[in-house]
Amino acid sequence: MSDNSFGRLLRITTFGESHGPAIGCVVDGCPPGIAIAPEDFRADLDRRATGKSRHTSQRHEADEVEILSGVYEGRTTGTPIGLLVRNTDARSKDYAKIAEQFRPGHADYTYWQKYGLRDPRGGGRSSARETTMRVAAAVIAKKWLAEKYGVTVRACVSQIADLRPRGFDWAAVEGNDFFWPDAGQAAELEAYMDALRKSGDSVGARVEVQALNVPPGWGEPVYGKLDAEIAAAMMSINAVKGVEIGAGFASIGQKGSEHRDLMSPAGFASNHAGGILGGISSGQAVTCSVAFKPTSSLRLPGDTVDIHGQPVEVITTGRHDPCVGLRAPPICEAMLALVLMDQALRHRAQCGDVGPVSPRLPGGLP
Numbered sequence: 524m525s526d527n528s529f530g531r532l533l534r535i536t537t538f539g540e541s542h543g544p545a546i547g548c549v550v551d552g553c554p555p556g557i558a559i560a561p562e563d564f565r566a567d568l569d570r571r572a573t574g575k576s577r578h579t580s581q582r583h584e585a586d587e588v589e590i591l592s593g594v595y596e597g598r599t600t601g602t603p604i605g606l607l608v609r610n611t612d613a614r615s616k617d618y619a620k621i622a623e624q625f626r627p628g629h630a631d632y633t634y635w636q637k638y639g640l641r642d643p644r645g646g647g648r649s650s651a652r653e654t655t656m657r658v659a660a661a662v663i664a665k666k667w668l669a670e671k672y673g674v675t676v677r678a679c680v681s682q683i684a685d686l687r688p689r690g691f692d693w694a695a696v697e698g699n700d701f702f703w704p705d706a707g708q709a710a711e712l713e714a715y716m717d718a719l720r721k722s723g724d725s726v727g728a729r730v731e732v733q734a735l736n737v738p739p740g741w742g743e744p745v746y747g748k749l750d751a752e753i754a755a756a757m758m759s760i761n762a763v764k765g766v767e768i769g770a771g772f773a774s775i776g777q778k779g780s781e782h783r784d785l786m787s788p789a790g791f792a793s794n795h796a797g798g799i800l801g802g803i804s805s806g807q808a809v810t811c812s813v814a815f816k817p818t819s820s821l822r823l824p825g826d827t828v829d830i831h832g833q834p835v836e837v838i839t840t841g842r843h844d845p846c847v848g849l850r851a852p853p854i855c856e857a858m859l860a861l862v863l864m865d866q867a868l869r870h871r872a873q874c875g876d877v878g879p880v881s882p883r884l885p886g887g888l889p
């Protein structure tokens with residue numbers, strides 16, 4: 524299985540399966556001198572973890588990060604950083620029944636066709652367990668971006684099935700089980716998710732992810748466009764079916780006079796571009812929205828075929844998220860941070876001598 528690495532100057536390589544002994548990653552190209560300790564990973568891994576609320580899968584992982592290399596006396600040394608997380612709550616018997624069946628909507632059939640065999644336990648490498656290591660690697664990227672440039676990333680769930688926030692307050696997002704920006708809707712969402720779980724079905728969700736204080740100039744103008752790399756990074760997350768940058772698909776219905784973000788010495792009047800022009804950051808907030816499909820592993824029976832090509836009825840037991848998007852904000856933040864750090868290093872390598880040129884417009888709001 525190739526292409527397990529991501530990024531150019533900051534390059535992460537992840538390894539491991541859902542039900543193997545451990546998952547891990549190597550973070551290569553990280554500048555020396557960044558202070559990193561095992562406890563730095565706690566907050567984001569907890570935000571991503573399963574089993575924190577009854578609305579997500581009840582798999583309970585401790586997700587303790589072991590730093591194997593690349594850090595000496597609490598600081599990165601510039602050598603490859605090896606991170607390891609042991610799998611502690613894998614119940615492989617949950618998957619015995621589906622080992623010979625292909626779950627509709629999952630990766631079982633395509634893995635089988637490609638490799639001729641597969642590890643069915645928890646979806647093997649196709650499990651979102653792998654995203655733990657992206658989140659871990661991005662803890663380093665987030666720290667570097669914040670310390671060096673004051674760049675911060677944030678994400679929220681901005682739609683669950685047809686439900687949308689009535690109000691929008693970023694301060695509310697971390698205070699509820701749904702990463703939801705309207706605290707007043709928590710009870711409604713609880714009731715909705717309880718009914719969904721009882722029904723055995725699943726729904727999709729939209730995640731909004733942003734980077735603030737990104738300086739102008741990051742991104743390559745042709746094949747390494749910042750928006751192209753963000754889109755590829757988001758699409759590499761399990762269950763993602765769509766990515767929009769800035770106004771995204773709403774741009775289709777906008778007039779040019781409405782879409783263009785007018786400029787004055789006070790800054791940009793709007794941000795339909797999502798902070799990216801010509802593949803390069805404009806200095807505005809980088810804004811992106813990501814569509815997650817509904818979970819495919821359902822306890823509702825459905826038609827499929829088995830590995831012998833025979834028609835069978837599949838029912839998936841085990842612990843599954845009824846809405847995978849509810850766990851995705853930290854993963855989207857991680858991918859955005861990794862892309863931005865990689866692009867920042869590439870910009871520094873080629874254009875580090877250019878320095879700030881005037882006029883530099885104020886960044887403004889998302």
Ligand SMILES: Cc1cc2nc3c(=O)[nH]c(=O)nc-3n(C[C@H](O)[C@H](O)[C@H](O)COP(=O)(O)O)c2cc1C
Binds near residue numbers: 628646848
């Ligand atoms: C955070 C997260 C958790 C997920 N949990 C589950 C799950 O419990 N059950 C499931 O069938 N799919 C789950 N998925 C989605 C599958 O990993 C994904 O649908 C599968 O690998 C097929 O890939 P694709 O949907 O990208 O085509 C999850 C995805 C994410 C992002």
